[in-house]
Amino acid sequence: MNNLYFYPKLTDALKDKCGFTVGKYVFTYSFQDKSFGLKQKGTSTIKLSDPLEIWKVETEGISISKTVSIAYPHLLFGPDGIACTDAAIGICIMWTNKTLTQTGCILPESDIETDTGRVCSFNYTFDPGLVQGDLELSVILYLKKKADSVQSGEEKLNNEEGVTIGEVETVVLDFNSVYMEFPIEEYNSPNEPLWWLYFSQWEDPKVDLFDRENICLYLNPHYAACPMVGEEIKNFDLLVDIMATTYMMIFQKINEDPEDLKATQQNLGLENNSICSIMHQFIESCPEPLHFESQEALLKSLHINIRKMLEEGDDQ
Amino acid sequence: MRYKRMSLNDAKAVITQYDNMNDIEFTNLTDHWKAYDTIENDPSYSEFRNLLLETFQNALAETDGKMNYLLDLRVGLCLYQLMPLGKDFSIISANDDDIWRYISVRIMPDITYLRYPDPAKGDIRINSKRFYRGTRRIWLKTLWWYVHLSWQGSEKKTFDILKNNATDNINKLIETPGKGYRLSLYRNMVREYAETAPHKAKDFAAITKLNNVKCMSVEPELIAGGEKQYVSQLVAEVTQKE
Numbered sequence: 001m002n003n004l005y006f007y008p009k010l011t012d013a014l015k016d017k018c019g020f021t022v023g024k025y026v027f028t029y030s031f032q033d034k035s036f037g038l039k040q041k042g043t044s045t046i047k048l049s050d051p052l053e054i055w056k057v058e059t060e061g062i063s064i065s066k067t068v069s070i071a072y073p074h075l076l077f078g079p080d081g082i083a084c085t086d087a088a089i090g091i092c093i094m095w096t097n098k099t100l101t102q103t104g105c106i107l108p109e110s111d112i113e114t115d116t117g118r119v120c121s122f123n124y125t126f127d128p129g130l131v132q133g134d135l136e137l138s139v140i141l142y143l144k145k146k147a148d149s150v151q152s153g154e155e156k157l158n159n160e161e162g163v164t165i166g167e168v169e170t171v172v173l174d175f176n177s178v179y180m181e182f183p184i185e186e187y188n189s190p191n192e193p194l195w196w197l198y199f200s201q202w203e204d205p206k207v208d209l210f211d212r213e214n215i216c217l218y219l220n221p222h223y224a225a226c227p228m229v230g231e232e233i234k235n236f237d238l239l240v241d242i243m244a245t246t247y248m249m250i251f252q253k254i255n256e257d258p259e260d261l262k263a264t265q266q267n268l269g270l271e272n273n274s275i276c277s278i279m280h281q282f283i284e285s286c287p288e289p290l291h292f293e294s295q296e297a298l299l300k301s302l303h304i305n306i307r308k309m310l311e312e313g314d315d316q
Numbered sequence: 317m318r319y320k321r322m323s324l325n326d327a328k329a330v331i332t333q334y335d336n337m338n339d340i341e342f343t344n345l346t347d348h349w350k351a352y353d354t355i356e357n358d359p360s361y362s363e364f365r366n367l368l369l370e371t372f373q374n375a376l377a378e379t380d381g382k383m384n385y386l387l388d389l390r391v392g393l394c395l396y397q398l399m400p401l402g403k404d405f406s407i408i409s410a411n412d413d414d415i416w417r418y419i420s421v422r423i424m425p426d427i428t429y430l431r432y433p434d435p436a437k438g439d440i441r442i443n444s445k446r447f448y449r450g451t452r453r454i455w456l457k458t459l460w461w462y463v464h465l466s467w468q469g470s471e472k473k474t475f476d477i478l479k480n481n482a483t484d485n486i487n488k489l490i491e492t493p494g495k496g497y498r499l500s501l502y503r504n505m506v507r508e509y510a511e512t513a514p515h516k517a518k519d520f521a522a523i524t525k526l527n528n529v530k531c532m533s534v535e536p537e538l539i540a541g542g543e544k545q546y547v548s549q550l551v552a553e554v555t556q557k558e
Contacts, residue, residue, distance in 0.1 A: 005533075058408055090538060092535075092538065094535065096495050096496050097496065098496070099411075100407060100408065100411050100496075101411075101493045101496045101497055102407070102496040102497050102498075102499070103494075103495045103496030103497070103498055104496075104498060104499075104537075105535050105537055105538065128406070129406025129407060129408050129409075130406070130407055130408075132408045132411070142535060142538050144538070145540070146540075160534070161538070161539045161540045162534045162535055162536065162537075162538040162539030162540075162546070163533050163534050164533055164534070164535065203438055207450060207451075209324070209451075211324075213324065213325070269491075271450070271451055271452060273451070
């Protein structure tokens with residue numbers, strides 16, 4: 001339902017036609033009145049590192065800058081566009097920090113329209129102590145000023161101010177938040193199997209935390225086939241298999257009360273960092289849709305997604 | 317002030333100790349708490365405890381001994397003054413359950429128990445969610461956040477716009493963040509709600525719910541007239557439907 005809209009929104013085809021150029025983010029921080037750059041890896045999920053090993057988002061904060069340009073902005077208007085001819089479109093960056101449950105928007109520092117197109121520049125600083133864990137940044141188009149007169153053929157277009165009419169790009173900065181790390185323990189024993197999963201007695205997965213106390217995957221390095229020892233992945237295919245089965249079992253346990261699975265899928269009434277909330281994040285971050293229509297379809301789609309996610313992590 | 321922390325496991329261990337007491341031991345413990353005697357003391361929190369306790373006792377006199385919303389509000393306002401945002405206490409700290417667990421379980425167990433003496437479903441003797449377990453239910457944490465999200469620049473102004481609310485407003489404000497708290501929007505929303513009083517009991521819940529639905533497609537800050545215009549329409553939309 002989150003993706004159901006009753007008005008046209010920006011499509012990839014329209015984006016191409018308008019000639020959107022979305023510059024890469026530049027991330028910096030200040031330390032003792034000097035500015036230092038951060039290295040980034042990844043595309044949709046970005047991990048940041050500091051060559052000087054000073055920076056932590058909690059203590060130094062983070063500054064972001066970005067440029068978005070549109071070569072033919074006029075194509076966004078009219079019956080084949082997303083806003084009425086007389087309307088005005090704004091561009092902003094929506095930010096969401098899930099760990100601390102806060103959100104807001106960043107307006108461009110400059111927004112210049114010339115004969116050669118429109119260029120928006122963003123510069124924004126999150127002060128120390130304000131952000132932790134993760135930061136989602138979405139460049140969006142919104143209706144800045146509605147059209148006083150709606151012309152013929154434009155009746156289907158949204159004409160309400162403040163409404164989002166397109167998403168240009170979304171990235172997630174991962175500052176090693178709680179939910180990005182799956183609780184895994186090594187347990188070396190000849191008397192135990194290669195791997196097993198531990199669940200505590202969950203009272204309410206919408207509230208119970210997604211932590212080692214409630215969920216833990218145990219890997220036994222006693223066996224040569226053990227897919228991971230420390231940070232090192234030794235058997236990639238087996239790890240994919242184990243992780244897919246693990247996520248499957250978590251979804252099955254959540255589904256002991258089907259309302260909980262529904263709440264997980266739809267993000268309804270979930271406490272921050274709860275089991276259901278983290279599983280919702282997982283669903284959202286899967287590059288391909290998860291198929292909940294049957295158990296075998298779910299397991300298959302979990303395999304596909306986890307392989308892609310782990311491969312992307314490997315490339316980084 | 318340097319805030320101390322208590323992990324979930326450590327808090328659970330303390331509460332389990334209380335839960336496992338026999339009736340005589342537990343009555344003895346709660347008798348101490350009723351006399352505001354916490355047995356264990358942390359000198360680094362002495363001033364903090366004394367000021368919060370004084371507020372609690374004064375509020376209790378004001379409410380004729382009733383554990384109600386007015387008492388919550390007085391304690392919340394005091395807490396917000398005692399733990400101001402700054403160098404020692406950031407939004408990250410305010411979200412850190414371990415800091416609140418230390419305060420609830422170690423420093424102020426007496427007033428936490430007196431406010432919520434009944435165990436919730438699944439508890440044995442102590443209301444675990446109000447003490448340490450529910451990230452949006454730890455009593456003192458919810459009060460700090462309620463005041464923070466409603467802050468109008470001064471204690472008096474904040475008290476004035478919140479004084480006619482009820483406990484349910486605290487829960488609804490804290491527990492319906494949608495994608496996340498928009499601080500200035502929440503402060504505007506609470507003010508608008510107060511300025512358009514009186515309301516029916518369910519209005520505030522309806523307003524927070526409608527706000528979440530609207531925020532899925534509209535960014536309040538970006539509409540003409542900004543957040544003030546947005547909250548005025550939001551509150552009117554709920555109240556006019558009745």
